[in-house]
Amino acid sequence: MDNLNLAFLFLGGVAAFLSIAMLLAKNPIAAALSLLGIMLCTAGLYGMMQEHFIAAIQLVVYAGAVMVLFIFSIMLLNLKKEERDFKFTTPSFMATYTAGIVIFIGIIFQLLVHYDLFKSTMIPGPFNxxxxxxxxxxxxxxxxxxxxxxxxxxxxxxxxxxxxxxxxxxxxxxxxx
Amino acid sequence: MYITNELFIQILAAFLFMMGMLIVVQRRNTIMVLMGIELMLNAANLSMVGFSHYLSQIDGQVQVFFTITIAAAESAVGLSILINLFRNFGSSKTGEASILRG
Known part of the structure:
Protein backbone atom coordinates (compact mmCIF):
# COMPACT_ATOMS: atom_id res chain seq x y z
CA MET A 1 0.00 0.00 0.00
CA ASP A 2 1.97 2.95 -1.23
CA ASN A 3 1.16 6.63 -1.13
CA LEU A 4 -0.16 8.58 -4.06
CA ASN A 5 2.25 8.56 -6.95
CA LEU A 6 2.88 11.88 -8.68
CA ALA A 7 2.37 10.39 -12.13
CA PHE A 8 -1.02 9.03 -11.04
CA LEU A 9 -1.96 12.49 -9.82
CA PHE A 10 -0.83 14.09 -13.09
CA LEU A 11 -2.66 11.65 -15.38
CA GLY A 12 -5.78 11.75 -13.24
CA GLY A 13 -5.76 15.52 -13.07
CA VAL A 14 -5.42 15.83 -16.83
CA ALA A 15 -8.29 13.35 -17.31
CA ALA A 16 -10.53 15.25 -14.88
CA PHE A 17 -9.70 18.59 -16.52
CA LEU A 18 -10.41 17.18 -19.99
CA SER A 19 -13.76 15.79 -18.84
CA ILE A 20 -14.78 19.28 -17.69
CA ALA A 21 -13.55 20.68 -21.02
CA MET A 22 -15.67 18.05 -22.76
CA LEU A 23 -18.81 19.12 -20.92
CA LEU A 24 -18.25 22.77 -21.83
CA ALA A 25 -17.03 22.31 -25.42
CA LYS A 26 -18.97 24.12 -28.13
CA ASN A 27 -17.30 22.33 -30.99
CA PRO A 28 -18.03 18.57 -31.26
CA ILE A 29 -14.53 17.87 -32.60
CA ALA A 30 -13.01 19.56 -29.53
CA ALA A 31 -15.13 17.31 -27.32
CA ALA A 32 -14.02 14.27 -29.32
CA LEU A 33 -10.36 15.23 -28.90
CA SER A 34 -10.93 15.76 -25.17
CA LEU A 35 -12.42 12.26 -24.98
CA LEU A 36 -9.36 10.97 -26.85
CA GLY A 37 -7.14 12.64 -24.24
CA ILE A 38 -9.15 11.01 -21.44
CA MET A 39 -8.73 7.60 -23.11
CA LEU A 40 -4.96 8.14 -23.39
CA CYS A 41 -4.71 9.20 -19.73
CA THR A 42 -6.71 6.13 -18.69
CA ALA A 43 -4.42 3.90 -20.75
CA GLY A 44 -1.47 5.50 -18.95
CA LEU A 45 -3.09 4.75 -15.58
CA TYR A 46 -3.63 1.11 -16.59
CA GLY A 47 0.01 0.90 -17.60
CA MET A 48 1.08 2.39 -14.26
CA MET A 49 -0.97 -0.28 -12.49
CA GLN A 50 0.98 -2.97 -14.41
CA GLU A 51 -2.10 -4.02 -16.41
CA HIS A 52 -0.30 -3.92 -19.73
CA PHE A 53 -2.80 -5.91 -21.77
CA ILE A 54 -5.72 -3.72 -20.75
CA ALA A 55 -3.62 -0.61 -21.49
CA ALA A 56 -2.83 -1.90 -24.98
CA ILE A 57 -6.48 -2.77 -25.64
CA GLN A 58 -7.54 0.65 -24.42
CA LEU A 59 -5.10 2.29 -26.85
CA VAL A 60 -5.95 0.10 -29.84
CA VAL A 61 -9.72 -0.26 -29.49
CA TYR A 62 -10.82 2.89 -27.67
CA ALA A 63 -8.27 5.54 -28.63
CA GLY A 64 -7.79 3.95 -32.07
CA ALA A 65 -10.97 2.49 -33.46
CA VAL A 66 -13.82 4.06 -31.49
CA MET A 67 -12.46 7.60 -31.55
CA VAL A 68 -11.68 7.39 -35.28
CA LEU A 69 -15.29 6.30 -35.77
CA PHE A 70 -16.52 9.29 -33.76
CA ILE A 71 -14.34 11.84 -35.55
CA PHE A 72 -15.18 10.28 -38.90
CA SER A 73 -18.91 10.60 -38.29
CA ILE A 74 -18.52 14.20 -37.05
CA MET A 75 -16.78 15.04 -40.33
CA LEU A 76 -19.34 13.04 -42.32
CA LEU A 77 -22.24 14.92 -40.77
CA ASN A 78 -20.34 18.22 -41.12
CA LEU A 79 -21.23 19.34 -37.60
CA LYS A 80 -20.17 22.92 -37.11
CA LYS A 81 -19.31 24.98 -34.11
CA GLU A 82 -22.50 26.08 -32.50
CA GLU A 83 -23.83 27.93 -29.53
CA ARG A 84 -23.50 26.11 -26.25
CA ASP A 85 -26.71 24.13 -26.01
CA PHE A 86 -27.31 24.72 -22.32
CA LYS A 87 -27.07 27.62 -19.93
CA PHE A 88 -25.67 27.47 -16.45
CA THR A 89 -28.57 29.34 -14.94
CA THR A 90 -31.46 27.19 -16.14
CA PRO A 91 -33.20 25.16 -13.42
CA SER A 92 -32.64 21.91 -15.33
CA PHE A 93 -28.88 22.42 -15.41
CA MET A 94 -28.79 23.35 -11.74
CA ALA A 95 -30.87 20.28 -10.85
CA THR A 96 -28.69 17.90 -12.88
CA TYR A 97 -25.52 19.47 -11.57
CA THR A 98 -26.71 19.14 -7.98
CA ALA A 99 -27.77 15.54 -8.56
CA GLY A 100 -24.36 14.76 -10.06
CA ILE A 101 -22.54 16.32 -7.11
CA VAL A 102 -24.76 14.43 -4.65
CA ILE A 103 -24.12 11.11 -6.40
CA PHE A 104 -20.38 11.85 -6.54
CA ILE A 105 -20.20 12.70 -2.85
CA GLY A 106 -22.25 9.60 -2.02
CA ILE A 107 -19.85 7.37 -3.96
CA ILE A 108 -16.83 8.99 -2.30
CA PHE A 109 -18.41 8.61 1.15
CA GLN A 110 -19.18 4.93 0.59
CA LEU A 111 -15.64 4.39 -0.72
CA LEU A 112 -14.00 6.03 2.27
CA VAL A 113 -16.19 4.12 4.71
CA HIS A 114 -15.88 0.67 3.16
CA TYR A 115 -12.52 0.77 1.44
CA ASP A 116 -10.38 -0.73 4.17
CA LEU A 117 -13.18 -3.04 5.26
CA PHE A 118 -12.97 -4.72 1.87
CA LYS A 119 -9.39 -5.74 2.27
CA SER A 120 -9.73 -6.83 5.89
CA THR A 121 -12.82 -9.00 5.43
CA MET A 122 -12.00 -10.40 2.02
CA ILE A 123 -9.27 -12.89 1.23
CA PRO A 124 -7.21 -11.31 -1.57
CA GLY A 125 -6.74 -13.31 -4.72
CA PRO A 126 -3.49 -14.93 -5.78
CA PHE A 127 -2.66 -12.50 -8.57
CA ASN A 128 -0.66 -9.78 -6.87
CA MET B 1 -6.22 8.63 6.17
CA TYR B 2 -3.78 8.50 3.29
CA ILE B 3 -5.03 8.69 -0.25
CA THR B 4 -3.41 5.72 -1.88
CA ASN B 5 -3.06 5.04 -5.59
CA GLU B 6 -5.98 2.62 -5.59
CA LEU B 7 -8.28 5.00 -3.75
CA PHE B 8 -7.30 7.80 -6.12
CA ILE B 9 -8.28 5.61 -9.08
CA GLN B 10 -11.71 5.03 -7.53
CA ILE B 11 -12.26 8.75 -6.87
CA LEU B 12 -11.22 9.58 -10.43
CA ALA B 13 -13.58 6.90 -11.79
CA ALA B 14 -16.46 8.36 -9.76
CA PHE B 15 -15.67 11.85 -11.05
CA LEU B 16 -15.45 10.74 -14.68
CA PHE B 17 -18.73 8.84 -14.28
CA MET B 18 -20.40 11.95 -12.89
CA MET B 19 -19.12 14.09 -15.77
CA GLY B 20 -20.30 11.47 -18.29
CA MET B 21 -23.73 11.46 -16.70
CA LEU B 22 -23.89 15.27 -16.84
CA ILE B 23 -22.93 15.19 -20.53
CA VAL B 24 -25.57 12.56 -21.34
CA VAL B 25 -28.31 14.44 -19.51
CA GLN B 26 -27.38 17.99 -20.41
CA ARG B 27 -26.07 18.11 -23.95
CA ARG B 28 -28.56 18.34 -26.80
CA ASN B 29 -26.32 17.01 -29.55
CA THR B 30 -26.73 13.28 -30.25
CA ILE B 31 -23.03 12.72 -30.87
CA MET B 32 -22.21 14.37 -27.55
CA VAL B 33 -24.66 12.02 -25.82
CA LEU B 34 -22.88 9.03 -27.39
CA MET B 35 -19.53 10.42 -26.25
CA GLY B 36 -20.90 10.80 -22.72
CA ILE B 37 -21.93 7.15 -22.76
CA GLU B 38 -18.40 6.21 -23.83
CA LEU B 39 -17.01 8.30 -20.97
CA MET B 40 -19.26 6.52 -18.46
CA LEU B 41 -18.19 3.11 -19.79
CA ASN B 42 -14.58 4.21 -19.52
CA ALA B 43 -15.08 5.28 -15.91
CA ALA B 44 -16.68 1.93 -15.06
CA ASN B 45 -13.72 0.15 -16.68
CA LEU B 46 -11.29 2.23 -14.63
CA SER B 47 -13.14 1.36 -11.43
CA MET B 48 -13.16 -2.34 -12.25
CA VAL B 49 -9.45 -2.44 -13.08
CA GLY B 50 -8.72 -0.52 -9.87
CA PHE B 51 -10.64 -2.99 -7.71
CA SER B 52 -9.16 -5.93 -9.58
CA HIS B 53 -5.69 -4.60 -8.86
CA TYR B 54 -6.59 -3.79 -5.26
CA LEU B 55 -7.94 -7.25 -4.48
CA SER B 56 -5.21 -9.08 -6.48
CA GLN B 57 -7.70 -10.77 -8.76
CA ILE B 58 -7.91 -11.19 -12.50
CA ASP B 59 -11.71 -11.35 -12.99
CA GLY B 60 -12.19 -7.60 -13.16
CA GLN B 61 -9.73 -7.31 -16.01
CA VAL B 62 -11.47 -10.06 -17.98
CA GLN B 63 -14.73 -8.20 -17.41
CA VAL B 64 -13.10 -5.01 -18.71
CA PHE B 65 -12.03 -6.89 -21.83
CA PHE B 66 -15.67 -7.81 -22.47
CA THR B 67 -16.89 -4.30 -21.67
CA ILE B 68 -14.49 -2.74 -24.18
CA THR B 69 -15.78 -5.13 -26.85
CA ILE B 70 -19.38 -4.22 -26.08
CA ALA B 71 -18.47 -0.50 -26.08
CA ALA B 72 -16.95 -0.80 -29.55
CA ALA B 73 -20.06 -2.60 -30.82
CA GLU B 74 -22.31 -0.04 -29.14
CA SER B 75 -20.51 2.91 -30.71
CA ALA B 76 -20.61 1.32 -34.19
CA VAL B 77 -24.37 0.69 -34.00
CA GLY B 78 -25.03 4.02 -32.26
CA LEU B 79 -23.18 6.03 -34.88
CA SER B 80 -24.98 4.30 -37.75
CA ILE B 81 -28.28 5.10 -36.03
CA LEU B 82 -27.03 8.69 -35.68
CA ILE B 83 -26.33 8.88 -39.43
CA ASN B 84 -29.86 7.62 -40.15
CA LEU B 85 -31.26 10.19 -37.72
CA PHE B 86 -29.35 12.94 -39.50
CA ARG B 87 -30.61 11.76 -42.89
CA ASN B 88 -34.23 11.68 -41.71
CA PHE B 89 -34.47 14.84 -39.66
CA GLY B 90 -31.64 16.93 -41.11
CA SER B 91 -30.29 17.70 -37.66
CA SER B 92 -28.37 15.96 -34.92
CA LYS B 93 -30.28 17.56 -32.06
CA THR B 94 -32.11 15.20 -29.74
CA GLY B 95 -35.10 17.52 -29.58
CA GLU B 96 -35.70 17.33 -33.35
CA ALA B 97 -36.22 13.58 -33.37
CA SER B 98 -39.65 13.66 -31.79
CA ILE B 99 -41.59 11.72 -34.45
CA LEU B 100 -41.55 7.95 -34.12
CA ARG B 101 -42.90 7.32 -37.65
CA GLY B 102 -40.03 6.51 -40.02
Missing part, protein backbone atom coordinates in the same frame (compact mmCIF):
# COMPACT_ATOMS: atom_id res chain seq x y z
CA UNK A 129 1.96 -7.88 -8.86
CA UNK A 130 4.88 -10.13 -7.93
CA UNK A 131 2.97 -13.33 -8.67
CA UNK A 132 1.74 -12.02 -12.05
CA UNK A 133 5.31 -11.08 -12.98
CA UNK A 134 6.42 -14.55 -11.88
CA UNK A 135 3.76 -16.24 -14.05
CA UNK A 136 4.99 -14.44 -17.17
CA UNK A 137 3.24 -11.08 -17.17
CA UNK A 138 -0.25 -9.66 -17.24
CA UNK A 139 -0.96 -10.70 -20.84
CA UNK A 140 -0.13 -14.36 -20.26
CA UNK A 141 -2.20 -14.58 -17.08
CA UNK A 142 -5.19 -12.91 -18.75
CA UNK A 143 -4.91 -15.19 -21.77
CA UNK A 144 -4.94 -18.27 -19.55
CA UNK A 145 -8.05 -17.03 -17.75
CA UNK A 146 -9.74 -15.99 -21.00
CA UNK A 147 -9.26 -19.27 -22.84
CA UNK A 148 -9.98 -21.63 -19.97
CA UNK A 149 -12.32 -20.24 -17.37
CA UNK A 150 -14.06 -17.65 -19.56
CA UNK A 151 -13.97 -19.61 -22.83
CA UNK A 152 -17.75 -19.62 -23.39
CA UNK A 153 -18.06 -15.89 -22.60
CA UNK A 154 -15.30 -15.19 -25.10
CA UNK A 155 -17.16 -17.05 -27.85
CA UNK A 156 -20.45 -15.33 -27.01
CA UNK A 157 -18.82 -11.90 -27.04
CA UNK A 158 -17.33 -12.56 -30.48
CA UNK A 159 -20.81 -13.52 -31.70
CA UNK A 160 -22.18 -10.26 -30.26
CA UNK A 161 -19.48 -8.34 -32.11
CA UNK A 162 -20.42 -10.07 -35.38
CA UNK A 163 -24.08 -9.19 -34.86
CA UNK A 164 -23.11 -5.57 -34.17
CA UNK A 165 -21.02 -5.38 -37.36
CA UNK A 166 -23.89 -6.72 -39.49
CA UNK A 167 -26.38 -4.44 -37.74
CA UNK A 168 -24.22 -1.36 -38.28
CA UNK A 169 -23.76 -2.13 -41.99
CA UNK A 170 -27.48 -2.75 -42.51
CA UNK A 171 -28.47 0.40 -40.62
CA UNK A 172 -25.97 2.64 -42.39
CA UNK A 173 -26.84 1.37 -45.87
CA UNK A 174 -30.61 1.52 -45.38
CA UNK A 175 -32.40 4.05 -47.54
CA UNK A 176 -35.56 5.64 -46.26
CA UNK A 177 -38.27 6.91 -48.62
Missing amino acids: TAEVANLGGNTKVLAHALFSQYYLSFEVISLALLVAIIGAVVLAKRKFD
Whole structure:
Protein backbone atom coordinates (compact mmCIF):
# COMPACT_ATOMS: atom_id res chain seq x y z
CA MET A 1 0.00 0.00 0.00
CA ASP A 2 1.97 2.95 -1.23
CA ASN A 3 1.16 6.63 -1.13
CA LEU A 4 -0.16 8.58 -4.06
CA ASN A 5 2.25 8.56 -6.95
CA LEU A 6 2.88 11.88 -8.68
CA ALA A 7 2.37 10.39 -12.13
CA PHE A 8 -1.02 9.03 -11.04
CA LEU A 9 -1.96 12.49 -9.82
CA PHE A 10 -0.83 14.09 -13.09
CA LEU A 11 -2.66 11.65 -15.38
CA GLY A 12 -5.78 11.75 -13.24
CA GLY A 13 -5.76 15.52 -13.07
CA VAL A 14 -5.42 15.83 -16.83
CA ALA A 15 -8.29 13.35 -17.31
CA ALA A 16 -10.53 15.25 -14.88
CA PHE A 17 -9.70 18.59 -16.52
CA LEU A 18 -10.41 17.18 -19.99
CA SER A 19 -13.76 15.79 -18.84
CA ILE A 20 -14.78 19.28 -17.69
CA ALA A 21 -13.55 20.68 -21.02
CA MET A 22 -15.67 18.05 -22.76
CA LEU A 23 -18.81 19.12 -20.92
CA LEU A 24 -18.25 22.77 -21.83
CA ALA A 25 -17.03 22.31 -25.42
CA LYS A 26 -18.97 24.12 -28.13
CA ASN A 27 -17.30 22.33 -30.99
CA PRO A 28 -18.03 18.57 -31.26
CA ILE A 29 -14.53 17.87 -32.60
CA ALA A 30 -13.01 19.56 -29.53
CA ALA A 31 -15.13 17.31 -27.32
CA ALA A 32 -14.02 14.27 -29.32
CA LEU A 33 -10.36 15.23 -28.90
CA SER A 34 -10.93 15.76 -25.17
CA LEU A 35 -12.42 12.26 -24.98
CA LEU A 36 -9.36 10.97 -26.85
CA GLY A 37 -7.14 12.64 -24.24
CA ILE A 38 -9.15 11.01 -21.44
CA MET A 39 -8.73 7.60 -23.11
CA LEU A 40 -4.96 8.14 -23.39
CA CYS A 41 -4.71 9.20 -19.73
CA THR A 42 -6.71 6.13 -18.69
CA ALA A 43 -4.42 3.90 -20.75
CA GLY A 44 -1.47 5.50 -18.95
CA LEU A 45 -3.09 4.75 -15.58
CA TYR A 46 -3.63 1.11 -16.59
CA GLY A 47 0.01 0.90 -17.60
CA MET A 48 1.08 2.39 -14.26
CA MET A 49 -0.97 -0.28 -12.49
CA GLN A 50 0.98 -2.97 -14.41
CA GLU A 51 -2.10 -4.02 -16.41
CA HIS A 52 -0.30 -3.92 -19.73
CA PHE A 53 -2.80 -5.91 -21.77
CA ILE A 54 -5.72 -3.72 -20.75
CA ALA A 55 -3.62 -0.61 -21.49
CA ALA A 56 -2.83 -1.90 -24.98
CA ILE A 57 -6.48 -2.77 -25.64
CA GLN A 58 -7.54 0.65 -24.42
CA LEU A 59 -5.10 2.29 -26.85
CA VAL A 60 -5.95 0.10 -29.84
CA VAL A 61 -9.72 -0.26 -29.49
CA TYR A 62 -10.82 2.89 -27.67
CA ALA A 63 -8.27 5.54 -28.63
CA GLY A 64 -7.79 3.95 -32.07
CA ALA A 65 -10.97 2.49 -33.46
CA VAL A 66 -13.82 4.06 -31.49
CA MET A 67 -12.46 7.60 -31.55
CA VAL A 68 -11.68 7.39 -35.28
CA LEU A 69 -15.29 6.30 -35.77
CA PHE A 70 -16.52 9.29 -33.76
CA ILE A 71 -14.34 11.84 -35.55
CA PHE A 72 -15.18 10.28 -38.90
CA SER A 73 -18.91 10.60 -38.29
CA ILE A 74 -18.52 14.20 -37.05
CA MET A 75 -16.78 15.04 -40.33
CA LEU A 76 -19.34 13.04 -42.32
CA LEU A 77 -22.24 14.92 -40.77
CA ASN A 78 -20.34 18.22 -41.12
CA LEU A 79 -21.23 19.34 -37.60
CA LYS A 80 -20.17 22.92 -37.11
CA LYS A 81 -19.31 24.98 -34.11
CA GLU A 82 -22.50 26.08 -32.50
CA GLU A 83 -23.83 27.93 -29.53
CA ARG A 84 -23.50 26.11 -26.25
CA ASP A 85 -26.71 24.13 -26.01
CA PHE A 86 -27.31 24.72 -22.32
CA LYS A 87 -27.07 27.62 -19.93
CA PHE A 88 -25.67 27.47 -16.45
CA THR A 89 -28.57 29.34 -14.94
CA THR A 90 -31.46 27.19 -16.14
CA PRO A 91 -33.20 25.16 -13.42
CA SER A 92 -32.64 21.91 -15.33
CA PHE A 93 -28.88 22.42 -15.41
CA MET A 94 -28.79 23.35 -11.74
CA ALA A 95 -30.87 20.28 -10.85
CA THR A 96 -28.69 17.90 -12.88
CA TYR A 97 -25.52 19.47 -11.57
CA THR A 98 -26.71 19.14 -7.98
CA ALA A 99 -27.77 15.54 -8.56
CA GLY A 100 -24.36 14.76 -10.06
CA ILE A 101 -22.54 16.32 -7.11
CA VAL A 102 -24.76 14.43 -4.65
CA ILE A 103 -24.12 11.11 -6.40
CA PHE A 104 -20.38 11.85 -6.54
CA ILE A 105 -20.20 12.70 -2.85
CA GLY A 106 -22.25 9.60 -2.02
CA ILE A 107 -19.85 7.37 -3.96
CA ILE A 108 -16.83 8.99 -2.30
CA PHE A 109 -18.41 8.61 1.15
CA GLN A 110 -19.18 4.93 0.59
CA LEU A 111 -15.64 4.39 -0.72
CA LEU A 112 -14.00 6.03 2.27
CA VAL A 113 -16.19 4.12 4.71
CA HIS A 114 -15.88 0.67 3.16
CA TYR A 115 -12.52 0.77 1.44
CA ASP A 116 -10.38 -0.73 4.17
CA LEU A 117 -13.18 -3.04 5.26
CA PHE A 118 -12.97 -4.72 1.87
CA LYS A 119 -9.39 -5.74 2.27
CA SER A 120 -9.73 -6.83 5.89
CA THR A 121 -12.82 -9.00 5.43
CA MET A 122 -12.00 -10.40 2.02
CA ILE A 123 -9.27 -12.89 1.23
CA PRO A 124 -7.21 -11.31 -1.57
CA GLY A 125 -6.74 -13.31 -4.72
CA PRO A 126 -3.49 -14.93 -5.78
CA PHE A 127 -2.66 -12.50 -8.57
CA ASN A 128 -0.66 -9.78 -6.87
CA THR A 129 1.96 -7.88 -8.86
CA ALA A 130 4.88 -10.13 -7.93
CA GLU A 131 2.97 -13.33 -8.67
CA VAL A 132 1.74 -12.02 -12.05
CA ALA A 133 5.31 -11.08 -12.98
CA ASN A 134 6.42 -14.55 -11.88
CA LEU A 135 3.76 -16.24 -14.05
CA GLY A 136 4.99 -14.44 -17.17
CA GLY A 137 3.24 -11.08 -17.17
CA ASN A 138 -0.25 -9.66 -17.24
CA THR A 139 -0.96 -10.70 -20.84
CA LYS A 140 -0.13 -14.36 -20.26
CA VAL A 141 -2.20 -14.58 -17.08
CA LEU A 142 -5.19 -12.91 -18.75
CA ALA A 143 -4.91 -15.19 -21.77
CA HIS A 144 -4.94 -18.27 -19.55
CA ALA A 145 -8.05 -17.03 -17.75
CA LEU A 146 -9.74 -15.99 -21.00
CA PHE A 147 -9.26 -19.27 -22.84
CA SER A 148 -9.98 -21.63 -19.97
CA GLN A 149 -12.32 -20.24 -17.37
CA TYR A 150 -14.06 -17.65 -19.56
CA TYR A 151 -13.97 -19.61 -22.83
CA LEU A 152 -17.75 -19.62 -23.39
CA SER A 153 -18.06 -15.89 -22.60
CA PHE A 154 -15.30 -15.19 -25.10
CA GLU A 155 -17.16 -17.05 -27.85
CA VAL A 156 -20.45 -15.33 -27.01
CA ILE A 157 -18.82 -11.90 -27.04
CA SER A 158 -17.33 -12.56 -30.48
CA LEU A 159 -20.81 -13.52 -31.70
CA ALA A 160 -22.18 -10.26 -30.26
CA LEU A 161 -19.48 -8.34 -32.11
CA LEU A 162 -20.42 -10.07 -35.38
CA VAL A 163 -24.08 -9.19 -34.86
CA ALA A 164 -23.11 -5.57 -34.17
CA ILE A 165 -21.02 -5.38 -37.36
CA ILE A 166 -23.89 -6.72 -39.49
CA GLY A 167 -26.38 -4.44 -37.74
CA ALA A 168 -24.22 -1.36 -38.28
CA VAL A 169 -23.76 -2.13 -41.99
CA VAL A 170 -27.48 -2.75 -42.51
CA LEU A 171 -28.47 0.40 -40.62
CA ALA A 172 -25.97 2.64 -42.39
CA LYS A 173 -26.84 1.37 -45.87
CA ARG A 174 -30.61 1.52 -45.38
CA LYS A 175 -32.40 4.05 -47.54
CA PHE A 176 -35.56 5.64 -46.26
CA ASP A 177 -38.27 6.91 -48.62
CA MET B 1 -6.22 8.63 6.17
CA TYR B 2 -3.78 8.50 3.29
CA ILE B 3 -5.03 8.69 -0.25
CA THR B 4 -3.41 5.72 -1.88
CA ASN B 5 -3.06 5.04 -5.59
CA GLU B 6 -5.98 2.62 -5.59
CA LEU B 7 -8.28 5.00 -3.75
CA PHE B 8 -7.30 7.80 -6.12
CA ILE B 9 -8.28 5.61 -9.08
CA GLN B 10 -11.71 5.03 -7.53
CA ILE B 11 -12.26 8.75 -6.87
CA LEU B 12 -11.22 9.58 -10.43
CA ALA B 13 -13.58 6.90 -11.79
CA ALA B 14 -16.46 8.36 -9.76
CA PHE B 15 -15.67 11.85 -11.05
CA LEU B 16 -15.45 10.74 -14.68
CA PHE B 17 -18.73 8.84 -14.28
CA MET B 18 -20.40 11.95 -12.89
CA MET B 19 -19.12 14.09 -15.77
CA GLY B 20 -20.30 11.47 -18.29
CA MET B 21 -23.73 11.46 -16.70
CA LEU B 22 -23.89 15.27 -16.84
CA ILE B 23 -22.93 15.19 -20.53
CA VAL B 24 -25.57 12.56 -21.34
CA VAL B 25 -28.31 14.44 -19.51
CA GLN B 26 -27.38 17.99 -20.41
CA ARG B 27 -26.07 18.11 -23.95
CA ARG B 28 -28.56 18.34 -26.80
CA ASN B 29 -26.32 17.01 -29.55
CA THR B 30 -26.73 13.28 -30.25
CA ILE B 31 -23.03 12.72 -30.87
CA MET B 32 -22.21 14.37 -27.55
CA VAL B 33 -24.66 12.02 -25.82
CA LEU B 34 -22.88 9.03 -27.39
CA MET B 35 -19.53 10.42 -26.25
CA GLY B 36 -20.90 10.80 -22.72
CA ILE B 37 -21.93 7.15 -22.76
CA GLU B 38 -18.40 6.21 -23.83
CA LEU B 39 -17.01 8.30 -20.97
CA MET B 40 -19.26 6.52 -18.46
CA LEU B 41 -18.19 3.11 -19.79
CA ASN B 42 -14.58 4.21 -19.52
CA ALA B 43 -15.08 5.28 -15.91
CA ALA B 44 -16.68 1.93 -15.06
CA ASN B 45 -13.72 0.15 -16.68
CA LEU B 46 -11.29 2.23 -14.63
CA SER B 47 -13.14 1.36 -11.43
CA MET B 48 -13.16 -2.34 -12.25
CA VAL B 49 -9.45 -2.44 -13.08
CA GLY B 50 -8.72 -0.52 -9.87
CA PHE B 51 -10.64 -2.99 -7.71
CA SER B 52 -9.16 -5.93 -9.58
CA HIS B 53 -5.69 -4.60 -8.86
CA TYR B 54 -6.59 -3.79 -5.26
CA LEU B 55 -7.94 -7.25 -4.48
CA SER B 56 -5.21 -9.08 -6.48
CA GLN B 57 -7.70 -10.77 -8.76
CA ILE B 58 -7.91 -11.19 -12.50
CA ASP B 59 -11.71 -11.35 -12.99
CA GLY B 60 -12.19 -7.60 -13.16
CA GLN B 61 -9.73 -7.31 -16.01
CA VAL B 62 -11.47 -10.06 -17.98
CA GLN B 63 -14.73 -8.20 -17.41
CA VAL B 64 -13.10 -5.01 -18.71
CA PHE B 65 -12.03 -6.89 -21.83
CA PHE B 66 -15.67 -7.81 -22.47
CA THR B 67 -16.89 -4.30 -21.67
CA ILE B 68 -14.49 -2.74 -24.18
CA THR B 69 -15.78 -5.13 -26.85
CA ILE B 70 -19.38 -4.22 -26.08
CA ALA B 71 -18.47 -0.50 -26.08
CA ALA B 72 -16.95 -0.80 -29.55
CA ALA B 73 -20.06 -2.60 -30.82
CA GLU B 74 -22.31 -0.04 -29.14
CA SER B 75 -20.51 2.91 -30.71
CA ALA B 76 -20.61 1.32 -34.19
CA VAL B 77 -24.37 0.69 -34.00
CA GLY B 78 -25.03 4.02 -32.26
CA LEU B 79 -23.18 6.03 -34.88
CA SER B 80 -24.98 4.30 -37.75
CA ILE B 81 -28.28 5.10 -36.03
CA LEU B 82 -27.03 8.69 -35.68
CA ILE B 83 -26.33 8.88 -39.43
CA ASN B 84 -29.86 7.62 -40.15
CA LEU B 85 -31.26 10.19 -37.72
CA PHE B 86 -29.35 12.94 -39.50
CA ARG B 87 -30.61 11.76 -42.89
CA ASN B 88 -34.23 11.68 -41.71
CA PHE B 89 -34.47 14.84 -39.66
CA GLY B 90 -31.64 16.93 -41.11
CA SER B 91 -30.29 17.70 -37.66
CA SER B 92 -28.37 15.96 -34.92
CA LYS B 93 -30.28 17.56 -32.06
CA THR B 94 -32.11 15.20 -29.74
CA GLY B 95 -35.10 17.52 -29.58
CA GLU B 96 -35.70 17.33 -33.35
CA ALA B 97 -36.22 13.58 -33.37
CA SER B 98 -39.65 13.66 -31.79
CA ILE B 99 -41.59 11.72 -34.45
CA LEU B 100 -41.55 7.95 -34.12
CA ARG B 101 -42.90 7.32 -37.65
CA GLY B 102 -40.03 6.51 -40.02
